[in-house]
Amino acid sequence: MGNLREIIHSFDSREQAEFQYFVQRHKVKKDRKDLELFKLLKQPEEFDAATTIQKLGTRNANAYHAIRKRLFKHIADYILVKSVDEDMSAGANVNSLYLISRYLFGRGLNKSAWKYLRKAEELGLHHDQYQYLNVIYNLQIGKHLFQKQDSLELIIDKYEQNKSKNDEVERINITKSLIMEQVELYKRDGKGLDFKKIMDRALDSFKLIQLVMRSPRLLHELLEIMRKSVVATKDFISFEPFLVSSYNDLQNKDQPYYNVQILLMIVHTKYRNKKFQESITYIEQVRHELALCGKSVQNQVYPRLEQLLAANHVFLNEKEEAISILWKLSRGKVKLSVADAANITMNIGIYTFFAGDYKGAHKIWLSMEHSEKWYQKIMGIEWVMKKHLMEIILFYELEQIDVVESRIRSMERKYHELFKVAAYVKARSFLGLIKEFVFAGADLDIPKFKKKIEVTLEWLPKEEEDLQAMIFYSWLRSKVNRADFYSSVLEVVLEP
Secondary structure (H helix, E strand, O other): OHHHHHHHHHOOHHHHHHHHHHHOOOOOOOOOHHHHHHHHHOOOOOOOHHHHHHHHOOOOHHHHHHHHHHHHHHHHHHHHHHHHHHOOOHHHHHHHHHHHHHHHHHOOOHHHHHHHHHHHHHHHHHOOOHHHHHHHHHHHHHOHHHOOOOOHHHHHHHHHHHHHHHHHHHHHHHHHHHHHHHHHHHHHHOOOOOHHHHHHHHHHHHOOHHHHOOOHHHHHHHHHHHHHHHHHHOOHHHHHHHHHHHHHHOOOOOOHHHHHHHHHHHHHHHHHOOOHHHHHHHHHHHHHHHOOOOHHHHHHHHHHHHHHHHHHHHOOOOHHHHHHHHHHHHOOOOOOOHHHHHHHHHHHHHHHHHOOOHHHHHHHHHOOOOOHHHHHHHHOHHHHHHHHHHHHHHHHHOOOHHHHHHHHHHHHHHOOOHHHOHHHHHHHHHHHHHHHHHHHHHHOOHHHHHHHHHHHOOOOOOOOOOHHHHHHHHHHHHHHOOOOHHHHHHHHHHOO
16 A cells, blocks of 8 residues: 555645546546545555455455556556656657557558658657657558658668667666666765766767767767766866867757756766856756746756756855745745655755754754654765764863764764765865864864865865865864854865
8 A cells, every 4th residue: 555655745735626527537436435545545654454454344355446446547647648748858759649640540540540640750850759760660661652752671771760869768777777876876975986987987978979069869868967977076177178078069959958968967067077057058958948947847857957056156156046036945836756845945944054043953953853864865874974073162162062972983983984985085084174173172282283184185286176075174264263164165275
């Protein structure tokens, strides 16, 4: 029963009401057991099977399972119709034309069928829908005798050319999946990985640059592969010019979905490279393209876009605006993924911390009710480590020194092996410096400690340094200089 209940609870209140109308669309019936079960399952309280059967008033378990099966079919039909209705992608349109032509062939309306089949082919070619074109050409080959415009030889030739392109796309997808898997291991478990070697091998095997620059879909696939490596290595500086020039050189920009995905990469990369105003400018381009996409795409992209907007405002000395954006997002109508919800809560806490409201930040983070194991599984080990470090410095500001010392020792034990991995050496250094600062208390030699901070932390050039690392450095700097934390963050990040 859990899976069915989980699906129902993924519906918002509007969708739940819409579903009940959907079930009654053909004929309104009273006392529908399937809708009674739906109403039981959507309640906050979860009932076991025996209690559910009793509340439904069914005769036995077999009758209950029949009702459950009927409800599941209604839900599956509703999701299918809703998905088709909201899917404005080129692939959905190509597939619709293909299905119409196949239906017409089945009814012996061959002339009309070929008309729609050619429309499907034309749209598929325009939008690089190679997978759909494969089935279109297969149908054309099977029905070639019902038209005289194209020879069988020509259709087979088009099929072979398209198959080659589709194979290229599939190889990119396979490579992308392999890289994603390894990057996830890197993020979750902190395992070392030679991303450059993997990337070079993938690109060398495809040699697809010319084809890619004519295809928004393939360009997106290629950039997505590269982005996985960039996010892991944090080499956004070298990625930015390639990313921007690739989008500018793209010869075909009439596919809003892929424009949105590529522009989002640019927004994020500009942000990570501390070009905050430029990032906001690109956000406006994303909004324009997003308005041309289907509702499902809009709902998926909007939370990420607003989080990036808030993050840019924070580093433009507009923390109140950033906090307002995230609160509005968290309370809005768009359903958030668990990852988005966790990120938003985490960042509201950080920005509230920047504002000097330590108790407010603590209260916000206390609302993050899931276990550490859950967050590590969903968000990755780096995210959890960042959360622990932020909590340590927050508890220091709340003057809960015993908690700070306990948390530091806990992190040392928990991440002992992980701190040996190159990607986490700087995190280990921060923890060590925070430990020395806290444990020394009033006996700390401030001038000596200032020098130690600069020596211990191996900094990259400012334009290349990671923003999160700069935040923790700023806190240490604010302590030894007796300065405001947020002012120190802006000074470290923005000063040339």
